[in-house]
Amino acid sequence: MPIPPHRPRLAVDAAAAAVLSCMVAPTTATAADGLAPASDCALPGRTGWTDEGHDTDRALFQPATGTRRVLTLFVDFPDTPATESTQPYADHLAPVADWFGTAGYGRIRLDVTPLHRWMRLPAPSDSYGFARGLTFEAHEKYLQDAITAADPYADLSRYDMVYVVPTKAATVISFSPAYIHDPATPGVTADGTRLKWAVTFGQDMWHWGFKVAVHETGHTFGLPDLYAFSGATHRYVGGWDVMGDIAGHAPQFLGWHSWKLGWTRDRQVACLAGTGRRTVALTPVERPGGTKIAVVRTGETTGYVAEARQGQGILVYRVDSAVQTGEGPVRVMNDQRAYAPGEAFTDPDAGVRIDVLPGSAVRVTRTR
Numbered sequence: 001m002p003i004p005p006h007r008p009r010l011a012v013d014a015a016a017a018a019v020l021s022c023m024v025a026p027t028t029a030t031a032a033d034g035l036a037p038a039s040d041c042a043l044p045g046r047t048g049w050t051d052e053g054h055d056t057d058r059a060l061f062q063p064a065t066g067t068r069r070v071l072t073l074f075v076d077f078p079d080t081p082a083t084e085s086t087q088p089y090a091d092h093l094a095p096v097a098d099w100f101g102t103a104g105y106g107r108i109r110l111d112v113t114p115l116h117r118w119m120r121l122p123a124p125s126d127s128y129g130f131a132r133g134l135t136f137e138a139h140e141k142y143l144q145d146a147i148t149a150a151d152p153y154a155d156l157s158r159y160d161m162v163y164v165v166p167t168k169a170a171t172v173i174s175f176s177p178a179y180i181h182d183p184a185t186p187g188v189t190a191d192g193t194r195l196k197w198a199v200t201f202g203q204d205m206w207h208w209g210f211k212v213a214v215h216e217t218g219h220t221f222g223l224p225d226l227y228a229f230s231g232a233t234h235r236y237v238g239g240w241d242v243m244g245d246i247a248g249h250a251p252q253f254l255g256w257h258s259w260k261l262g263w264t265r266d267r268q269v270a271c272l273a274g275t276g277r278r279t280v281a282l283t284p285v286e287r288p289g290g291t292k293i294a295v296v297r298t299g300e301t302t303g304y305v306a307e308a309r310q311g312q313g314i315l316v317y318r319v320d321s322a323v324q325t326g327e328g329p330v331r332v333m334n335d336q337r338a339y340a341p342g343e344a345f346t347d348p349d350a351g352v353r354i355d356v357l358p359g360s361a362v363r364v365t366r367t368r
């Protein structure tokens with residue numbers, strides 16, 4: 001299998017460490033209410049990597065539904081041996097499971113099992129390349145060393161992914177990249193199975209809190225970075241999605257992501273794929289049930305999405321599934337502010353207008 005054309009040279013989020021100051025089976029929908037089937041608004045992925053395409057490449061990324069079993073390993077090093085309890089480390093990340101349970105409307109269960117002992121890695125903490133902009137290969141070596149150390153103590157074939165948490169003394173392990181296997185290489189193996197997905201945490205987990213686990217696990221589900229790899233870091237979506245600013249004011253997942261991940265169903269998507277005008281009552285993404293997003297498709301890989309945010313109004317954003325991770329595949333309109341009833345978003349060039357009505361409803365119009 002060929003290497004994806006845009007596989008990053010660096011480990012996922014290694015680039016972010018330099019940018020951030022903090023170190024770092026579709027179903028057949030019915031055309032209810034005269035709207036097009038949801039599938040008419042499902043954009044095709046075009047990047048070969050994490051992107052906003054509705055379908056996710058299962059050769060690369062793990063499903064985001066059902067039970068996902070995570071083994072947490074705690075690691076120390078010959079130069080930074082640990083003697084403290086591993087419990088506070090596990091406790092720090094533990095809320096990730098509830099976060100996914102709530103955001104996923106119960107359609108995903110993240111079953112996290114901490115292996116409460118320190119795994120001594122064979123090489124010094126500064127030998128793994130974190131200080132130099134971690135390469136994919138160096139990241140894989142680090143992960144393989146952790147897996148090999150854990151092999152006598154756990155049956156790794158029982159888990160879908162691994163979290164690797166270093167002792168606080170290993171200050172050089174500064175940031176928290178996700179690992180997504182490359183099917184074209186031998187990869188990381190243990191107990192006769194291939195380990196395809198992992199998050200290796202760094203000291204920035206103490207800055208971000210458990211939501212760094214949400215963000216990095218999101219990559220293993222195929223979600224791209226919504227912050228900017230260059231320029232003003234949070235100019236695209238701010239803190240409206242945890243793939244943007246992890247510490248943002250509303251670090252949920254966008255409704256568009258929820259649909260891609262299988263948490264929002266096709267019948268909960270109102271799609272306007274041609275000219276017309278429709279009124280859609282939205283249920284805030286923070287609550288289960290109801291119609292979650294109204295989509296106005298504007299091109300082969302583009303569309304506008306409106307969703308309701310609890311107590312904040314209607315968020316409108318532009319999605320382009322041909323745009324690479326870190327280059328703005330989602331851009332929130334209106335200077336990243338939600339709209340209030342009586343306000344409207346317009347894109348005259350695309351012939352799109354989205355009027356915000358009372359009660360979390362929108363009227364979507366496309367004239368060309």
Ligand SMILES: [Zn+2]
Pocket residue numbers: 012013016215216219224225
């Ligand atoms: Zn990221």
